[in-house]
Amino acid sequence: MxxxxxxxxxxxxxxxxxxxxxxxxxxxxxxxxxxxxxxxxxxxxxxxxxxxxxxxxxxxxxxxxxxxxxxxxxxxxxxxxxxxxxxxxxxxxxxxxxxxxxxxxxxxxxxxxxxxxxxxxxxxxxxxxxxxxxxxxxxxxxxxxxxxxxxxxxxxxxxxxxRELSQVDAFIEDELDWDDAASLDATAPTVPAPGWTWHQPDRVVTAPTWGGNLEILHWNLAADRWIRPADDYAGCVLLLETSEEMPSADEVFRMLRNAGERGLLGQFPAVLVAVAKASNLRRDATMDQRRRYRAGQREAVLRALAMYNPSAMAVFDVDFGHTDPQWILPYGGSVTVDGPARRVIAHYGPPGPKRSLGNAVPAPVGP
The missing domain is CATH 3.40.50.10740 (Murein tetrapeptidase LD-carboxypeptidase, N-terminal domain)
Incomplete structure (x- = not known):
């Protein structure tokens, strides 16, 4: 269990x-x-x-x-x-x-x-x-x-x-060369964010998360020993993101198809899909090529869901993967995916008991 x-x-x-x-x-x-x-x-x-x-x-x-x-x-x-x-x-x-x-x-x-x-x-x-x-x-x-x-x-x-996750107006996917000392001070150029795309936003799901990088999950499926029986993931929210190696839409579909054949893909009532990184140091791309790459990934995920989990709700292009900035999400902790309200809320857990380190200053306050 x-x-x-x-x-x-x-x-x-x-x-x-x-x-x-x-x-x-x-x-x-x-x-x-x-x-x-x-x-x-x-x-x-x-x-x-x-x-x-x-x-x-x-x-x-x-x-x-x-x-x-x-x-x-x-x-x-x-x-x-x-x-x-x-x-x-x-x-x-x-x-x-x-x-x-x-x-x-x-x-x-x-x-x-x-x-x-x-x-x-x-x-x-x-x-x-x-x-x-x-x-x-x-x-x-x-x-x-x-x-x-x-x-x-x-x-x-x-x-x-x-913390309610907000959509960003622009993000970074172009990489600076860390061999260049200028990368310590320079900020890579931003590109317009695609905005979230909702698929079947007809319910509210609050549940523990599981998932992560799709390529690594696929390796875990191949190794088998670290993946639990499919029923153990029932009702969870699936997190999916792809790496800077930029797998093709066909590969994304095939990896998800393998998870579907395992009985795994059908367990998740809601899926959060990160905005896909569509450029890297070795593979620059035009803005049109980047848009088409991300569209291909969305279509690959939807194709797999149609086969193995047709009732699933999905949110695409959330900022939690290989692009910048990045929302940090609980893993095993809960998130709420509220389709009718178009909201995603991360539940980071209770604040816990007060602790003190003598003269330690308070934690910096951020946004």
């Missing part, structure tokens, strides 16, 4: 947070971007980052990365764990993790992309985590932390409660 979810306690200013690289150790390749993110974590969020041996070690073994994750969870003075970035091999880290250590010391974990592996692993243990917030991308952002991303991070870490 689906686990009962535990929401880890929130933080206060002055807390120590583990900053790890469970996938690619980007801080070892782009130390200036990482150092900028750590300064902002201290100066703007009032938190003390704690690095581990593999945070900057490129090519660290899965066993060593798992050992650092377990050390962060086991340390009672480390109050949250933040991933620096994603990658492509975190699946190989999971077998070395000890669930007893994590369930005895639940704490917020934040990440997305390849970190979908860990989000799903924690979901299976009944520990609420958070989709989004990798430090290199959003805290190390040239030109400063976006108010949406920063405010969402503060909601997750400090204030909890509910």
């Amino acid at each position: 689906r686990p009962d979810f535990v929401t880890p306690a929130p933080l206060v200013a002055g807390d120590r947070v583990g900053v790890l690289s469970p996938s690619f150790a980007a801080p070892g390749v782009f130390p200036a971007v990482h150092d900028l993110a750590m300064r902002r974590l201290r100066d703007e969020f009032g938190l003390e980052p704690v690095e581990y041996p593999t945070t900057r070690r490129v090519g660290a073994s899965p066993r060593d990365r798992a050992a650092d994750l377990l050390a962060a969870f086991a340390d009672p003075t480390v109050r949250a764990v933040l991933a620096t970035i994603g990658g492509e091999d975190q699946l190989t880290v999971l077998p070395y993790l000890d669930p007893d250590i994590v369930t005895a010391n639940p704490k917020p974990f934040l990440g997305y992309s390849d970190n979908t592996n860990l989000l799903n692993w924690l979901w299976n243990l009944g520990v609420v985590s958070y989709h989004g917030g990798s430090t290199m991308v959003h805290l190390g952002r040239g030109g400063g932390v976006h108010p949406v991303s920063g405010g969402s991070l503060r909601d997750v870490l400090f204030t909890r409660g509910d």
